Amino acid sequence: MKEHKILFVCGDRSADNYLSLLLKNIKQISPQTKTIVVAGEKSKSFADSFVADMVSYDAHGFFSPFTKFIKFVNLAKKINDVIKKEQPSLVVLMDYYGFNIRVAKIAKKLGIKTIYYITPQIWASRKYRVKKIKKYIDFVINIYPFEPQMFSSYGIKTFYFGHPITDFIEDIQTYQKTNIIGIFPGSRKQVIKWNLPVMLKIVQNFIKIYSEQYMFVIFGFEKYKKVYENIVKDNVEESYQKYIQMNTQKDNLRKEICFAVSVSGTVVLENIFYNIPTVVVYNLPTLMYLLLKKIVYVKYISLPNILLGQEVIPEFIKDKIDFDKICSYIVDILNNKTKLENLLAEYKKIKKLLYQNKNVSLSVAKKIVEYVYEQD
DSSP states (O other): OOOOEEEEEEOOHHHHHHHHHHHHHHHHHOTTSEEEEEEOHHHHTTOSEEEEEOGGGOOOTTTHHHHTHHHHHHHHHHHHHHHHHHOOSEEEEESOHHHHHHHHHHHHHTTOEEEEESOOOTTTBOTTHHHHHHHHOSEEEESSTTHHHHHHTTTOOEEEOOOTHHHHSOOOOSOOOOSEEEEEOOSSHHHHHHHHHHHHHHHHHHHHHTOSSOEEEEEOOGGGHHHHHHHHHHHSOGGGGGGEEEESOHHHHHTTOSEEEEOSSHHHHHHHHTTOOEEEEEOOOHHHHHHHHHHBOOSOSSHHHHHHTSOSSOEEEGGGOOHHHHHHHHHHHHHOHHHHHHHHHHHHHHHHHHOSOSOHHHHHHHHHHHHHHHTO
16 A cells, blocks of 8 residues: 655644644544654644744734745745655644745645635635645645635535534533633733733732732743743733733633633634633734725634624723723622623523534544545
């Protein structure tokens, strides 16, 4: 039997988590298949050959990738060399459209099949991207239930097995009333710098007006510990700093929080599965905000709201950030049992939408391996 190689390219932290389990499943069902990986630390230990840590580039949004232009040019050349040398049977791209579509173009030119798993959110912004996906990608694997119909309408072959978050996150059915409120300022340094100062103003406002009985925990990453500490020092009055803690080992403590103030992103979906009432706060530079307003055509920025088509999770973005309203909402949910129960009932609907089967990553792994060996 011919030895098959698969190249995986992933630049996003959340997608790197999903890739780690995908690689593990591929190795279990097809141990003879060699995996070559460009991704992050999470998937590194499951790769047969690890090329580069692209996740650590931490480049997202409109402007950040330009500051690391040379890095990306060099990485593209390196991937081109790897493809020519290794001759993989398949290239699997995950998220990170701006860079990955270039990789797809390289693969297509060399006659190598390409799959896009975790596709760009063309339903939210920049629908024109679908043209290049159709041109360079053999088929896509979507993660949201409404995506297959959209991609299929453009003549793109699609598969859907559910959202891989369901493989990682425990579905907690109960709600735990504690005195811990979680702060989630993001996984990228720049986003943290934009949002944590604003979130800390919410914390101070809450303590001053409502109660000193709550502790506020910043959930983050060890490598940014100094960043968190400096922002707290610069933005929180000394007398209030005792109410703020930092946690970089979030898995256990996270299940004990009674409310979350969070940026938009995967973290909000995770909070849904943990049954944690959440409010979304997102601050960003004015120029970027104005650009996004022109190219984004969805009403909401958080995925739970997009999935249900209504504002289940309150969103406070840029100039709409209102400290009094946010604090009032937190108190309302914490003290009103009926409102809390109604909110958790909406969370249940979101969970149901995302559950397609019990092991999404295994289903995706089987589809990828099956496609590789169909080429023999």
